[in-house]
Amino acid sequence: MSAYVPGLQPGPGQRLVKLNTNENPYPPSPRALKALRAAAGPRLRLYPDPACRELRERAAEVYGLDAAQVVPGNGSDELLAIVMRTFVDEGGAVAYFQPSYSLYPVLAAVARARVVELPLPRDATGLPVPRVQAGVFLLSTPNAPYGTGFSTAWIESLLASFPGIVVADEAYAEFADETSLPLLPRHPRLVIIRTLSKSYSLAGLRVGLAFAHPEVAAEMAKVKDSYNLDRPAQAAAAAALADQAHFRANRDRIRATRARFSARLTELGFAVPASQANFVFAATGTGMPAAREIYAGLLERRFLVRFFDRPGLDDGMRISIGTDDEMDALAGAIGDLVRR
Amino acid sequence: MSAYVPGLQPGPGQRLVKLNTNENPYPPSPRALKALRAAAGPRLRLYPDPACRELRERAAEVYGLDAAQVVPGNGSDELLAIVMRTFVDEGGAVAYFQPSYSLYPVLAAVARARVVELPLPRDATGLPVPRVQAGVFLLSTPNAPYGTGFSTAWIESLLASFPGIVVADEAYAEFADETSLPLLPRHPRLVIIRTLSKSYSLAGLRVGLAFAHPEVAAEMAKVKDSYNLDRPAQAAAAAALADQAHFRANRDRIRATRARFSARLTELGFAVPASQANFVFAATGTGMPAAREIYAGLLERRFLVRFFDRPGLDDGMRISIGTDDEMDALAGAIGDLVRR
Numbered sequence: 230m231s232a233y234v235p236g237l238q239p240g241p242g243q244r245l246v247k248l249n250t251n252e253n254p255y256p257p258s259p260r261a262l263k264a265l266r267a268a269a270g271p272r273l274r275l276y277p278d279p280a281c282r283e284l285r286e287r288a289a290e291v292y293g294l295d296a297a298q299v300v301p302g303n304g305s306d307e308l309l310a311i312v313m314r315t316f317v318d319e320g321g322a323v324a325y326f327q328p329s330y331s332l333y334p335v336l337a338a339v340a341r342a343r344v345v346e347l348p349l350p351r352d353a354t355g356l357p358v359p360r361v362q363a364g365v366f367l368l369s370t371p372n373a374p375y376g377t378g379f380s381t382a383w384i385e386s387l388l389a390s391f392p393g394i395v396v397a398d399e400a401y402a403e404f405a406d407e408t409s410l411p412l413l414p415r416h417p418r419l420v421i422i423r424t425l426s427k428s429y430s431l432a433g434l435r436v437g438l439a440f441a442h443p444e445v446a447a448e449m450a451k452v453k454d455s456y457n458l459d460r461p462a463q464a465a466a467a468a469a470l471a472d473q474a475h476f477r478a479n480r481d482r483i484r485a486t487r488a489r490f491s492a493r494l495t496e497l498g499f500a501v502p503a504s505q506a507n508f509v510f511a512a513t514g515t516g517m518p519a520a521r522e523i524y525a526g527l528l529e530r531r532f533l534v535r536f537f538d539r540p541g542l543d544d545g546m547r548i549s550i551g552t553d554d555e556m557d558a559l560a561g562a563i564g565d566l567v568r569r
Numbered sequence: 570m571s572a573y574v575p576g577l578q579p580g581p582g583q584r585l586v587k588l589n590t591n592e593n594p595y596p597p598s599p600r601a602l603k604a605l606r607a608a609a610g611p612r613l614r615l616y617p618d619p620a621c622r623e624l625r626e627r628a629a630e631v632y633g634l635d636a637a638q639v640v641p642g643n644g645s646d647e648l649l650a651i652v653m654r655t656f657v658d659e660g661g662a663v664a665y666f667q668p669s670y671s672l673y674p675v676l677a678a679v680a681r682a683r684v685v686e687l688p689l690p691r692d693a694t695g696l697p698v699p700r701v702q703a704g705v706f707l708l709s710t711p712n713a714p715y716g717t718g719f720s721t722a723w724i725e726s727l728l729a730s731f732p733g734i735v736v737a738d739e740a741y742a743e744f745a746d747e748t749s750l751p752l753l754p755r756h757p758r759l760v761i762i763r764t765l766s767k768s769y770s771l772a773g774l775r776v777g778l779a780f781a782h783p784e785v786a787a788e789m790a791k792v793k794d795s796y797n798l799d800r801p802a803q804a805a806a807a808a809a810l811a812d813q814a815h816f817r818a819n820r821d822r823i824r825a826t827r828a829r830f831s832a833r834l835t836e837l838g839f840a841v842p843a844s845q846a847n848f849v850f851a852a853t854g855t856g857m858p859a860a861r862e863i864y865a866g867l868l869e870r871r872f873l874v875r876f877f878d879r880p881g882l883d884d885g886m887r888i889s890i891g892t893d894d895e896m897d898a899l900a901g902a903i904g905d906l907v908r909r
Contacts (some may be wrong), residue, residue, distance in 0.1 A: 255611075262613070270602065273597050273601075275772055276591050303799075461774070461799075
């Protein structure tokens with residue numbers, strides 16, 4: 230089997246504008262950093278709270294849930310793996326759209342599950358809910374790498390027609406207008422997966438959160454490692470959630486930059502699906518240089534974006550939303566390359 | 570399926586001498602704490618190094634390996650789970666001694682594997698190597714909960730007779746006279762699993778290390794989450810490994826305390842298997858109160874040790890080695906209870 234290939238992480242000496250793995254350009258909450266420093270003491274010799282009580286209570290408060298509905302994970306990747314181990318038997322089936330998060334086929338291979346891949350059009354407006362039999366549906370919403378979101382109503386239709394567990398993989402949902410969260414109280418087959426990596430600027434901390442019906446959450450908690458979140462991560466994540474003002478300010482800045490940058494790309498001739506995430510997918514139009522060439526030209530100019538070298542995606546680039554200054558500089562560089 | 574039940578973690582308000590989950594009584598290296606504080610900065614917005622390069626190189630140096638032989642994990646529990654996912658198919662078999670680490674049956678259930686449980690006598694001197702067919706042998710050495718170690722020669726015999734992967738689960742090996750490490754260069758079917766939780770006083774950080782043949786390590790790395798270790802944990806663990814003087818001083822103190830405390834227990838009438846770990850198993854003899862009663866009496870006196878309420882183990886207690894003062898006070902309390 231093939232391993233998941235993460236985006237390039239430049240070495241310490243490489244100075245690049247890094248817009249390839251959807252990190253948040255703004256620093257984490259000072260309260261999170263303070264909590265992390267406070268964790269650097271003699272109590273580190275003791276095991277962390279296996280129940281992650283403080284973090285779960287803070288998340289429950291922020292998202293209007295009961296703490297029994299929250300399962301914290303070592304990044305949302307671990308939570309996706311836990312869902313697979315909880316709900317997919319060997320030889321069972323997993324459904325997902327193609328393209329979506331490129332970890333899904335790897336998770337399916339690890340679980341020795343069959344995959345049902347459904348084509349996702351770049352413009353998913355009016356897309357009918359698929360009729361498919363599988364144990365789990367992995368729905369990346371907003372979708373990676375296109376950035377397009379599924380509406381709450383569409384996800385509810387999927388829950389009505391799909392017989393298994395629907396995983397709303399909402400890694401980017403904090404940047405979206407709509408999410409599946411309002412559906413949770415009446416849909417026990419819905420598992421929502423969030424992460425603090427992007428919206429809370431904590432990719433380096435590895436904290437994800439699953440929201441589910443209490444009984445589903447309890448099943449998932451059984452399968453997870455007892456001590457899956459270390460003390461510093463639990464403390465810093467709880468402090469980050471408590472600082473909603475910091476989170477909202479950065480989210481709003483990124484949404485505003487996303488709108489400005491999307492408009493610039495459209496002016497330059499790119500087709501840009503309406504993004505609900507902290508990245509955009511920029512597809513080249515006729516008469517423009519190939520996306521592969523633009524990607525290479527940007528790398529020469531010290532801009533690192535994401536190029537997927539495979540059919541169906543190699544006409545575009547996925548570009549994370551950085552600061553306004555970074556995106557202005559990038560738009561300038563793209564303009565030079567496109568107009569040459 | 571039943572979840573693994575970790576040892577009790579007292580709440581913040583409970584003042585107990587905590588000797589139930591084999592934590593190190595001494596604080597972590599000041600260099601590790603400094604590295605953790607240094608990680609509390611703006612770079613936390615960036616993903617960690619998925620390859621954990623610095624940590625792997627430091628571990629390779631300390632243990633005389635190549636960095637390609639080291640797979641870091643989110644605690645040794647994650648590494649055990651990775652071994653299962655890498656080497657055990659659904660319906661495949663896993664062998665282990667009973668008793669040993671109580672996580673093994675849970676891992677087998679998650680992997681939907683058959684289990685082959687082999688009885689482990691309390692005194693394993695002269696124990697023949699078992700003849701058994703399975704994909705993986707999970708060998709807890711030193712054994713939990715008895716503390717007894719398997720010699721290097723015995724483990725080599727097991728490798729010669731057992732056809733699958735032998736996992737030397739050496740969570741406590743830093744406190745032992747012998748380990749399986751010298752066998753690694755000539756045994757590609759050996760996977761060694763260590764942890765920084767006990768010997769480096771970093772239970773709160775969740776860092777384990779697997780040592781294996783480079784090809785086996787590469788297979789395991791494929792199955793692990795890309796970003797399984799967060800930035801603070803990678804930095805602090807590398808710094809802890811670099812401080813060998815701190816580690817050795819604490820290890821030596823714990824070994825000395827273990828010898829003293831074991832002798833005291835023997836004087837009080839307990840049967841104590843010769844421990845190679847940072848805990849001892851104290852079995853009650855004839856005419857003594859039941860272990861359950863001693864456990865309850867100790868809890869009343871604010872000493873928390875581990876009592877396993879199941880046949881074959883309920884005649885004793887597993888007691889972590891704390892400081893000399895803690896163990897003297899505990900021995901006094903046990904003496905009171907035994908002599909009543």
